[in-house]
Amino acid sequence: MSSDIQQKPYFPERILVACSQxxxxxxxxxxxxxxxxxxxxxxxxNKSRPIQPGEHIFRAGDKFQSIAAVRAGCFKSYVIDKNxxxxxxxxxxxxxxxxxDAIHEKVHKANVVALDTSSVCxxxxxSVTEMARQLPQLQDELFRVMSLxxxxxxxxxxxLSAEERIASLLCSLSKRFASRGYSAKEFNLSMSRRDIASxxxxxxxxISRVLARFQSAGIIRVNRKKVAILEPEKLKELARRDTC
Amino acid sequence: xxxxxxxPSELITKYGLAGPRYTSYPTALQFHEGFDAEAYRRHxxxxxxDLIPRPLSLYVHLPFxxxxxxxxxxxxxxxxxxQLAELYLEFLDKEIEMQGKLFDxxxxxxxxxxxxxxxxxxxxxxxxxxxxxxxxxxLLSRSAxxxxxxxxxxxxxxxxxxxxxxxxxxxxxSMGIQDFDPAVQKAVNRIQDEGKTLRLIEAARESxxxxxxxxxxxxxxxxxxxxxxxxxxxxxxxxxxxxxxxNYAHLPHxxxxxxxxNTEEVPAPEVxxxxxxxxxxxxxxxxxxxxxxxxFALPDDELSIAMQNGTLQRxxxxxxxxxxxxxxxxxxxAIGKVGNSFVQNLKDIRDWQAAIENGELPVWRGLSLSGEDxxxxxxxxxxxxxxxxxxxDFEQNYDIDFNDHFALELKSLKPIEEDGLxxxxxxxxxxxxxxxxxxxxxxxxxxxxxVNDPQGxxxxxxx
Numbered sequence: 001m002s003s004d005i006q007q008k009p010y011f012p013e014r015i016l017v018a019c020s021q022x023x024x025x026x027x028x029x030x031x032x033x034x035x036x037x038x039x040x041x042x043x044x045x046n047k048s049r050p051i052q053p054g055e056h057i058f059r060a061g062d063k064f065q066s067i068a069a070v071r072a073g074c075f076k077s078y079v080i081d082k083n084x085x086x087x088x089x090x091x092x093x094x095x096x097x098x099x100x101d102a103i104h105e106k107v108h109k110a111n112v113v114a115l116d117t118s119s120v121c122x123x124x125x126x127s128v129t130e131m132a133r134q135l136p137q138l139q140d141e142l143f144r145v146m147s148l149x150x151x152x153x154x155x156x157x158x159x160l161s162a163e164e165r166i167a168s169l170l171c172s173l174s175k176r177f178a179s180r181g182y183s184a185k186e187f188n189l190s191m192s193r194r195d196i197a198s199x200x201x202x203x204x205x206x207i208s209r210v211l212a213r214f215q216s217a218g219i220i221r222v223n224r225k226k227v228a229i230l231e232p233e234k235l236k237e238l239a240r241r242d243t244c
Numbered sequence: 245x246x247x248x249x250x251x252p253s254e255l256i257t258k259y260g261l262a263g264p265r266y267t268s269y270p271t272a273l274q275f276h277e278g279f280d281a282e283a284y285r286r287h288x289x290x291x292x293x294d295l296i297p298r299p300l301s302l303y304v305h306l307p308f309x310x311x312x313x314x315x316x317x318x319x320x321x322x323x324x325x326x327q328l329a330e331l332y333l334e335f336l337d338k339e340i341e342m343q344g345k346l347f348d349x350x351x352x353x354x355x356x357x358x359x360x361x362x363x364x365x366x367x368x369x370x371x372x373x374x375x376x377x378x379x380x381x382x383l384l385s386r387s388a389x390x391x392x393x394x395x396x397x398x399x400x401x402x403x404x405x406x407x408x409x410x411x412x413x414x415x416x417x418s419m420g421i422q423d424f425d426p427a428v429q430k431a432v433n434r435i436q437d438e439g440k441t442l443r444l445i446e447a448a449r450e451s452x453x454x455x456x457x458x459x460x461x462x463x464x465x466x467x468x469x470x471x472x473x474x475x476x477x478x479x480x481x482x483x484x485x486x487x488x489x490x491n492y493a494h495l496p497h498x499x500x501x502x503x504x505x506n507t508e509e510v511p512a513p514e515v516x517x518x519x520x521x522x523x524x525x526x527x528x529x530x531x532x533x534x535x536x537x538x539x540f541a542l543p544d545d546e547l548s549i550a551m552q553n554g555t556l557q558r559x560x561x562x563x564x565x566x567x568x569x570x571x572x573x574x575x576x577x578a579i580g581k582v583g584n585s586f587v588q589n590l591k592d593i594r595d596w597q598a599a600i601e602n603g604e605l606p607v608w609r610g611l612s613l614s615g616e617d618x619x620x621x622x623x624x625x626x627x628x629x630x631x632x633x634x635x636x637d638f639e640q641n642y643d644i645d646f647n648d649h650f651a652l653e654l655k656s657l658k659p660i661e662e663d664g665l666x667x668x669x670x671x672x673x674x675x676x677x678x679x680x681x682x683x684x685x686x687x688x689x690x691x692x693x694x695v696n697d698p699q700g701x702x703x704x705x706x707x
Contacts, residue, residue, distance in 0.1 A: 192293030205350035208296045215296070224294045224583075 018042060027095030027179065028069050029123075029145070032137040041138070044127040047071070051114045058099065058112040066122045067099035073118020074190035077110040078198070088198040090152075091115075091191055093176050097145055099125075115190035156200075160240075165200040166210045167238035170220070174229055186228045214238075251521040252678050255663055257513070263684040264691070265537065266628055267560045268586060269621040270611060272579065274693055275588055279610030285346060287585040287612070291570050292348040294583075298570045299385075300347065301355035302378060303560065305575030307593070308332070308365040310400070313434045314504040315422070315464060315492050319577040319591055320361040332576075332593065333370060335600045337377050339574050342605055344381025347572070352385045353378075355566050356392040358414075364400040368408045375412045382572075384413070391416055391566065393457075396444075399436050403447040410451040417448050418457040419484075423464055424475040431465040431509060438478060445482045455545070458484040462519040463492035465509035469518040476526050486547060487532065487540040488562060489523050491516070524681075536628060536683055539563055556629040563629070577608075584613040615642065616692065623650075624687045631675035631683075646671075653689050660686060 019030045020038050030041040046066075051057060057068055060079060075092040089110055092098050102108040103125070132139040152172075160168065178184035189196075197204040214220045219235055221228040229235055264271045291297060305319070308329045312322045321328070356378070363371070371394075378384065393416035394409060401409075409417070423429060424438045448456050458479055462472055479487070494510045496502040511519065524534060532540040533548040539562050541547040550556045550565040557564045559571070560579055573580035577591035587610035590596040599606035613621065619642045626633045635646035647654065647670075654668065661668050665679035666686060679686055688694055 189295065193295050193297070194293065196295075204348065208350065212296050222295050227295065 019045065022071075023181070024069075024071065024095040028121075029097065029128075029138065029141055032141050033135060034137075037135050037137065040131065040135075044123060044131060046122040046124075048120050048122060051118045051120065053114055053116055053118075056111055056113045057120060058102075058108045058110065060108055060111050062102075062108040064099070064102035064106045064108055064125065066124050067097055067102075067128065068112075068120040068122055070094045070096050070098065071119045071121050073114055073116040075112050075114055075118060075120075076191060076195055076199075077112045079110055086198060088191075088195050090199065091173075091195075093173075094180055096176075100146055100149060115195075162200075162202050162206050162210050163213075163238055164240050165202065166196075166207065167214070167235050168240075169196065169200060170227065170229065171236055171239045174232070174235075184229070185232065186226070189225045189227060192225075251525070252664075252681065253517050253521065255665070255678065256517060256520070256681065258663070259665075259682050259685040263688050266624055266684065266687050267558060267562070268579070268581065269624045269691070270586075270613070270617055270693055271691075272586075272588065275586060275609040275611050277609045279585070279587065279607075279612060281605040281607040283612060284580075284582070284585070284587045284605060284607050284610060287583045287587075288346045291583040292351075297348060297351050298568055299352045299354045299566075300382065301559070301566065301569040301571045302353055302357070302382065303571060303573045303575075303578055303580070304336070304356075304358050304363075304374065304378070305360065305573070305578040305589075306332075306358060306363040306366060307361035307576055309360070309362045309397075310365065311433060312501055312504070313422075314432045314501050315461060316501050317493070317495070317499045318361065321593060329365060330370075331597075333366075333373065335597045336374065336575055338600050339606060340374075340377045340381050342600075342603075343572055343574055347382070347570075349383060351383065351570075353382045354385045354387070354390050355564070355569055356384070356390075356413075357561055358394040359561070360395055362397045362400060363394050364396055364405070368405060371409065372412045388415075391564075393418060393455075393561075395420065398441040398444050401444065403444070403451075406444065406448050406453070407451045410448075410453055415453055416455040416457065417453050418459060418486075418488075419445060419448075420459045421475070421479065422459065422461045423467060423472065424478055425467070425471045427466050428464050428471065431505065433504065442478065442482050445484060455485045456482075457486035457488065460487065460489045460523075461492050462489060462523060463494070463511055463516050465505050465511075467511055467519060468515065469522045472519050473522055473526060476523060480526075480530050483542070485542050485545050487527060488538050489527075489540065490538050491520075534680065535563055536631070536680060537562065551629075554630045554632070558625055558628050576606075584618060586611045586613075618642075619644070619649075620690050620692055623690045627673070627675060627687045627690070628683050631680060633673040635671045650690070656689050657686070660689070 019025060019028070019042050020035070022028065025031060030038045033041060051073070057075070070092050072094055075098060077089045077092070077098065078086050079089065081087050098112055098120070099108065101110060128142070132142055173187065173189070174184045177187045193207045194204050197207045200207075211220065211222055215222055219229070219231045219238075221230060307320045309320050309322045310324065323329070384390075392414045394414050395418050397420050406417070419441065421436075421441060422432065422434060426435075429435045445456055445458070460475065460479070494502060494505065494507065496505070496507070527540045528534055531543060533543055533551065535541055535547050535551055535556070539547070546565040547556070547563055555565065557566060557568065570583065571581040573587070573589060576589060576593050576596040578589045580587045588608050589606045590599060590608040596606045619638060622638060623633055638644065639646050657666060657668060657673065660666055664676055665682055667674040667676060675683065675686060
């Protein structure tokens with residue numbers, strides 16, 4: 001498969017990115033570095049041009065060179081199963097890192113596509129590992145982020161009901177939006193109900209049915225793709241997991 | 245209701261300028277051909293992506309008529325050649341299939357309307373066939389609260405046909421009466437027997453239709469307040485659940501059929517005013533609730549209840565009580581409303597068929613609403629349906645200061661307030677009972693597109 005990355009370089013030039021000025025400074029990889037470390041880190045970051053909804057930053061099978069930190073917007077990662085069906089693996093919000101699954105085989109396993117107008121900071125993985133050898137705080141941060149990924153995946157592998165899965169996704173998103181300075185109680189989702197269904201391994205109509213049930217119970221209010229959480233405590237109870 | 249106690253003839257004359265009916269905002273005049281089939285598909289996709297997609301309404305346009313009614317401004321085809329109508333159904337089948345594929349299969353159809361033309365131009369088997377095709381391609385609701393309605397020309401049905409329509413799933417009928425006066429019927433080329441029509445309304449009830457609606461028209465040639473009162477008295481003997489009393493807009497330069505009408509026989513403005521006044525007096529006197537625009541309903545009808553609860557909606561058929569739906573229009577010239585867009589099919593039957601023949605959606609034109617359009621649509625809908633605009637509702641959703649954003653509009657409402665049509669306050673606009681008669685004139689103040697057509701020449705008269 002031809003790769004978008006080869007045709008259109010997303011991480012084309014090394015403009016000096018000011019991580020020290022970035023609003024995601026508290027969430028992103030350099031967050032534990034001191035001023036000198038951040039300055040050093042800034043030299044290995046490539047900032048991309050705006051990425052339009054529907055554009056891919058990685059394709060399954062692409063040679064692994066870089067990981068990407070979401071700067072703005074939202075991405076989904078997915079694979080195509082042997083029946084040709086799309087299986088959504090996850091969603092990425094600003095400050096989150098995409099591409100760790102490619103480390104061990106040096107090949108990207110998933111397709112990663114923008115759901116909104118987005119942008120990412122590209123990080124050559126070689127440079128990151130090299131810098132991590134010199135800066136143990138960066139290494140710790142890399143382990144922490146990877147561990148968080150694994151924990152999320154393990155939690156979602158549990159045998160949960162549809163209600164629990166959906167409540168838990170809403171809790172997780174609410175928490176993630178809040179830590180990015182957005183409202184924890186009201187947010188616009190970039191993903192379609194089909195994406196959510198695929199990600200939670202539920203039928204598309206189940207998503208709407210369960211959300212409608214939550215809505216009539218007064219727990220949430222839904223308007224098109226906007227969700228307002230009216231009863232966060234009740235939602236947490238429904239989610240029955242501690243990621244909330 | 246107090247609107248009848250002192251009929252505001254002067255105000256109606258004063259505001260009796262032309263204006264849109266706001267069955268949609270922006271109105272169809274703003275639709276453009278840049279909005280094509282691809283744009284329509286995109287909006288449908290967005291609507292399927294909603295977390296809880298809206299339920300669906302289906303509108304099926306069946307344009308054929310046996311005879312020409314001279315007042316008609318609809319898109320119709322008058323022909324005795326039933327083969328044309330038969331051929332039309334073959335293409336309609338294909339359009340139903342194409343449209344059905346676009347929408348996620350779990351989206352329930354809670355509202356269905358067959359309009360025309362004359363839907364009952366088709367025989368029982370053909371109408372059954374259309375319903376079956378719809379059912380095969382869409383998820384039709386089985387709930388008793390679904391609203392499946394059909395427009396009926398009483399000249400084309402009998403008791404047996406009504407029973408059949410009920411059997412294939414319709415639970416509402418809307419009967420075209422217009423006027424019972426034989427002289428008026430002759431002048432508009434629509435001769436229909438009064439006794440038979442009234443018997444059919446009774447028969448519809450017996451067949452299980454839970455709502456019967458009747459259409460009348462005032463302003464037709466040779467009508468007088470007295471003659472029209474007789475028609476209304478006669479209709480009241482069968483107490484339809486709803487009445488729509490439309491104003492005839494004589495625009496022979498726009499509608500060819502209307503050139504058959506002798507302009508000199510069309511009632512003068514002061515007679516129209518009497519017609520309107522006596523209609524409202526009679527109907528409200530008989531216990532009907534005036535809903536707004538041309539619509540009246542019995543107090544226990546859902547429309548009246550929705551009006552009280554503030555849950556009324558405006559749609560292309562007038563008013564409705566359904567929660568917000570996405571509307572799929574099928575058939576020649578049919579209009580749809582999906583998400584934040586309007587779409588209209590090709591209006592010429594041959595063009596419409598040619599597109600379908602090529603496997604294309606027969607989209608003619610449409611419109612994708614801007615944020616400003618959506619805001620104004622909300623305000624106009626609040627005026628037309630609730631008679632009340634609470635600024636705070638819009639300030640939160642659209643991130644505006646209402647008084648600031650609509651400073652000019654609010655200023656232009658001042659003279660309207662002095663005339664007693666609205667009450668303005670710091671945080672709201674309230675339509676008065678008098679204003680209820682002139683909803684369009686109030687709504688027009690919020691229509692951004694009237695700036696280019698201040699006289700509203702292309703619209704029918706407000707009353």
